[in-house]
Amino acid sequence: MTSSSHVNRRTLLKRSALAGALTIPGVAALSSCASGGGGGDGDTTGPGEVTDSNPFGVADDGDIEVVIFDGGFGDEYARDTARIFEENYGSVKLDSTQEISQLMQPRLVGGTPPDMINNSGANQMPHPALIRDNQIADLTELFDAPSWDDPSVPVRDTLVPGTIEAGQYGSEAVYHLNYAFTVHGTWYSRKFLNEVMEEEYPQTWDEMIRVCEKAKRDHDVYGWTYAGQHARYLSFTLLPMAVKIGGKQVLEAIDRLDEGAWKQDGVVAAFEAFEEIAARGLLLPGTPGIDHIDSQTEWAQGKALFLPCGSWVENESKEVIPDDFDLAVGAPTGLDSSDALPFGTIYAVAGEEFIVPQNAANRAGGMEFLRLMLSRDMARNFTEKLSSLTCVQGAADGVDLPPGLTTAQEAIDAAGENIIAPRFRGWYPELFIDHMGVAMGQMMAGDLTAAQATDRIQQEADKIAANDSVEKFL
Known part of the structure; x- marks a missing residue:
């Protein structure tokens, strides 16, 4: 200590x-x-x-x-x-x-x-x-x-x-107080995306791929990076994308440890979308081996356009984020107009226990x-x-919020009822950290396909569901 x-x-x-x-x-x-x-x-x-x-x-x-x-x-x-x-x-x-x-x-x-x-x-x-x-x-x-x-x-x-x-x-x-209300999403420099690239934040996956390819082609900037050593950070964007595609029942099934929950169409589609980032060479080289600080530093230095993270990133990376960065958080990009929920669906939850x-x-x-x-x-x-x-409630009223937190508050307001808060993360932490996160990282590194990754997570979820020594909460 x-x-x-x-x-x-x-x-x-x-x-x-x-x-x-x-x-x-x-x-x-x-x-x-x-x-x-x-x-x-x-x-x-x-x-x-x-x-x-x-x-x-x-x-x-x-x-x-x-x-x-x-x-x-x-x-x-x-x-x-x-x-x-x-x-x-x-x-x-x-x-x-x-x-x-x-x-x-x-x-x-x-x-x-x-x-x-x-x-x-x-x-x-x-x-x-x-x-x-x-x-x-x-x-x-x-x-x-x-x-x-x-x-x-x-x-x-x-x-x-x-x-x-x-x-x-x-x-x-009630066993813990979750003090910090955290918005999870896709963080980026609004100045670079809007002013330098002259693009808007992508709302469909085709737009996401196009914007990332343009950033790499025209600006030598990769589309994505993430905390490779803590690949569960990907879920901050991937999970709400799956819910946006398939509806709120997607997450309800995952929280219940339902058979086949990780093989639902919305989940598989979201995994396949992120698999595409790596397959197209839009992931910053070396990402799978770096930690959260390194990924945030390289992103802040302009080496990657998008970063999945929580709203703590503004404070944690304040020493490396440029003054004119104009930090913003985007709600998870969806698949297309067939998605069950509207754009703006976001992962936000009281955390920091x-x-x-x-x-x-x-x-x-x-x-x-x-x-x-x-x-x-x-x-x-x-x-x-x-x-x-x-x-x-109301503690931030009248506070002059910094750019990132301002957009986080705006994202909460825009989401309305479409805010997701995964419960399995706290109920079955080994599933979240040791199995889901690891499988996501192996997929992004090219060691697993999206189908193999979701298979592996489902197998581990099934083991927990069948293990009578593990208390179930739904």
């Missing part, structure tokens, strides 16, 4: 005695009348007085430990939250790491976990296994608690629809840290600093 922070509230008060109250640039001061703290195996409520402003009874000297995934969002937003937490309660020991599973799993098993974990990234711990082993707490109390900004409004009523459902696994219990371990020493403090993160000021701070929307 890196970057530990451990500053006690009383120390902060001493430091601010002459300098004034602690403030965060761009974030209004928050306050709460709090007393109490605690946690453990029993009730989430701590030993302190329970009030509307301190619904979990956190002690004013109740220290907590927080671990943040050090990825595209970094940890500055969490440190800002920690400062406000420390003004009201005890100290926050905050660490950040990319090795979530390697470092956190042993602590969960050993009964000495932190009080809150940002369980995200390539080394994310699988939530179904954590739920099965009773290692993470049900967050229903958090969503039923009074919101930080208005005690008369419960937290659940301040959230974007679908946020709570994203943390459910076949029951009413946060959990509170069941055996946390100060589980009440972990819950309260999340409640604070769900305040409008903390959510607004996240959006302003990281170019990402959150699950808090």
